[in-house]
Amino acid sequence: MIDAAHPARSWLGLRLACNAIVVAGFATVAPAQSPPQPRVTIGYVEVAGDARYEPIIAYGRLVLKSRERPFAGAQVALDEAQALSRVLKTDFALERISAQSPTHVAAAVLRARADHGIQFFVLDAPAEAFKPLADAVKGRDILVFNATAADDSLRRDLCAAEFVHTLPSLAMGMDGLVQYLASRKWTNLLVLEGPLPDDAAMVKALENSVKKFGARIITRREFKPGTDPREREKNDPALLSAGNRDYDVVFVADHAFDFARQVSYHTQRARPVVGSIDLEPAAWHWTWEHNGAPQVNSRFMKLTQGRHMESADWAAWIAVKMVVQAALRTRSTEFAAQRKFILGEGSFDGNKGLAVSVRPWDHQLRQAVLLAAPYEVVARAPVEGFLHKTNDLDTLGDDEPETPCRLNK
Amino acid sequence: MNGLPMPRRVFALALVAWIAVPAAGHGKGTGLIFVSNEKTNNLIVIDPKTYQVVKDIKVSRRPRDMHFNADHSKLYVACGDDDVIDIVDVGKLEVIGRLATGPSPETFALDEKRRRLYVANEEGSSLSIIDIDQNIIIHEVPTGAEPEGVFIAEDGKTLYVTSEVGDLVHLVDAEGGHVTQDVVVGTRPRRFAATADGKEVWVTAELSGEVYIIDRARFAVSGKIEFLPPGMRKTDVTPVGLVMTRDGRTAYVTLGHAAHVAVVDVPTRKIQGYILVGKRAWGVTLSRDESKLYVANGFGDDITIIDTKSGKAIISIPVGRIPWGVAIDD
Numbered sequence: 036m037i038d039a040a041h042p043a044r045s046w047l048g049l050r051l052a053c054n055a056i057v058v059a060g061f062a063t064v065a066p067a068q069s070p071p072q073p074r075v076t077i078g079y080v081e082v083a084g085d086a087r088y089e090p091i092i093a094y095g096r097l098v099l100k101s102r103e104r105p106f107a108g109a110q111v112a113l114d115e116a117q118a119l120s121r122v123l124k125t126d127f128a129l130e131r132i133s134a135q136s137p138t139h140v141a142a143a144v145l146r147a148r149a150d151h152g153i154q155f156f157v158l159d160a161p162a163e164a165f166k167p168l169a170d171a172v173k174g175r176d177i178l179v180f181n182a183t184a185a186d187d188s189l190r191r192d193l194c195a196a197e198f199v200h201t202l203p204s205l206a207m208g209m210d211g212l213v214q215y216l217a218s219r220k221w222t223n224l225l226v227l228e229g230p231l232p233d234d235a236a237m238v239k240a241l242e243n244s245v246k247k248f249g250a251r252i253i254t255r256r257e258f259k260p261g262t263d264p265r266e267r268e269k270n271d272p273a274l275l276s277a278g279n280r281d282y283d284v285v286f287v288a289d290h291a292f293d294f295a296r297q298v299s300y301h302t303q304r305a306r307p308v309v310g311s312i313d314l315e316p317a318a319w320h321w322t323w324e325h326n327g328a329p330q331v332n333s334r335f336m337k338l339t340q341g342r343h344m345e346s347a348d349w350a351a352w353i354a355v356k357m358v359v360q361a362a363l364r365t366r367s368t369e370f371a372a373q374r375k376f377i378l379g380e381g382s383f384d385g386n387k388g389l390a391v392s393v394r395p396w397d398h399q400l401r402q403a404v405l406l407a408a409p410y411e412v413v414a415r416a417p418v419e420g421f422l423h424k425t426n427d428l429d430t431l432g433d434d435e436p437e438t439p440c441r442l443n444k
Numbered sequence: 445m446n447g448l449p450m451p452r453r454v455f456a457l458a459l460v461a462w463i464a465v466p467a468a469g470h471g472k473g474t475g476l477i478f479v480s481n482e483k484t485n486n487l488i489v490i491d492p493k494t495y496q497v498v499k500d501i502k503v504s505r506r507p508r509d510m511h512f513n514a515d516h517s518k519l520y521v522a523c524g525d526d527d528v529i530d531i532v533d534v535g536k537l538e539v540i541g542r543l544a545t546g547p548s549p550e551t552f553a554l555d556e557k558r559r560r561l562y563v564a565n566e567e568g569s570s571l572s573i574i575d576i577d578q579n580i581i582i583h584e585v586p587t588g589a590e591p592e593g594v595f596i597a598e599d600g601k602t603l604y605v606t607s608e609v610g611d612l613v614h615l616v617d618a619e620g621g622h623v624t625q626d627v628v629v630g631t632r633p634r635r636f637a638a639t640a641d642g643k644e645v646w647v648t649a650e651l652s653g654e655v656y657i658i659d660r661a662r663f664a665v666s667g668k669i670e671f672l673p674p675g676m677r678k679t680d681v682t683p684v685g686l687v688m689t690r691d692g693r694t695a696y697v698t699l700g701h702a703a704h705v706a707v708v709d710v711p712t713r714k715i716q717g718y719i720l721v722g723k724r725a726w727g728v729t730l731s732r733d734e735s736k737l738y739v740a741n742g743f744g745d746d747i748t749i750i751d752t753k754s755g756k757a758i759i760s761i762p763v764g765r766i767p768w769g770v771a772i773d774d
Contacts, residue, residue: 327608330590
């Protein structure tokens, strides 16, 4: 099995890209004729033609969401490592690796390990890439940071020790959202569910969160995107939101997004909309003003010439930052020591409040969830009042007794 | 912008002449309290006796750190969103000039003997060395990401600069304009205070909730102090500002989201107590006679004045939005 369509060409391309972004210390410190420093290289593995990055387009060619890969997030973290590179006498580098399809990811990772000695990977791949990859890296000296797949099943059922999930799970997002709704006493929900499997997964996670935090799904309806008048009961938000039973908010699960954007101001009752639009749970938001976030956003915007930093960008950023911090705090370039630090005592500044760290039971990064409106972070979960006996962040997503995954046992 | 031209290097000479006009009747020792407000782009000036606001000075956007010159005729104010340091005439209570900096100046140190300003550019990963009279940046020192605290050694030859993202304190050769050494401290190091005997520099580490103590002779960490006011969670403790008394006995450390000031016995490094202040307490200043401590409460839009003898807050005074720091003309 070959991992890329044009292996020779792509590796050459990689080397060039790699050279361009190696951190090389400062010009002010005499370079002299010192021997080359040790280097920690982090692979960034993406899938060519990944459908998750196709822009969401409205009628005509109007782009609603451009959806970029989070590579820039990893680059920002690498830039931040500059000064440390000098102190640690270690270079940090990123190597961008493109796999032909999700099933080729495993081979690409193994090859990068064998040919280039890469042991840390930021994975930008859809959920279907994970099972073959988990099988391939099982028991090996490799650590893969999942920066883009929120699926709960990857944490619960796949449950692989070689992964760290830096993106919040779907469950964490829904828990954060429902905590906020509960804190406002908006506990009666009308749920509008789209036809995609991802929509169903979102509603499933919501059902769980609703149970956890004392809210209720009053009515649940499936919508069918379209304008067919014969199916108006299923495609008209006004009809879908009609009924005798009142609700506090409308929750829309719509990954295709075209229906979701037509719900606000079209509901039968004047109620806020949450879920896939208007108030969305996120790992990151460009308007987060606290904890030094404006500086992170500003560095990201500068690098990308104006793009707003999003959740997956943050997840890739923190992954690289965790590797750099592991080198700093262990004063070691040994993979085993760094891995141990990351999975164990390591706690990291994610620029969103409480320090983030890896949950030993499923290797999910515990972290705050931002509840983001288009121009403001409305609240940060854990919302005040939702307490946990050890760490309030563990009120979000699968706490130890709630998951079948037992990586710490 | 008060109709003042923004500084450009080509205008340097013209500006020198303009600034050189002596400030008539400056208010030396007025006791006035100046508070910089990040979000309302102003300095609120408070009368020390009546605690009434006597003046609202419009400055460039996002004013933060402030320092007086030696005779207190001028107050320099770093304004982060306009990349300038505004110069306020303390007598007239108005902006009389500006110095250009790098991107997003936050804190700075003033060396009047050498006529230099050292400014940490939060978004530029650099320290600008500015010639005050010529209004030019004479050198740009690369630092770790998000440099913040700047402390200038007594001889003016060495600087200490923190990098918030790098978890580092840089030692900078002020003459040569380059970093000579680095030391790793806690997470997100912020600001400095030197002990009276000159042997130690203390630096706050916001995210790890500590103060790191650096032995200046060895330029190495020689200890650290952790804080936890009663009833607070460790994660709320975000130390940022700190000041020390001249007798070398007492340090005051603002604990940010934990809404307290810690009082530390400097020789023993023991925490003597905590004083309740407002939300996100950061900027902190002592009056010259050290009888009063002024704390800017960033998320309370007010300042708290503490009587240092009793260790009690006397009054909280509403100012502008997101107060950053306090400077006293005394």
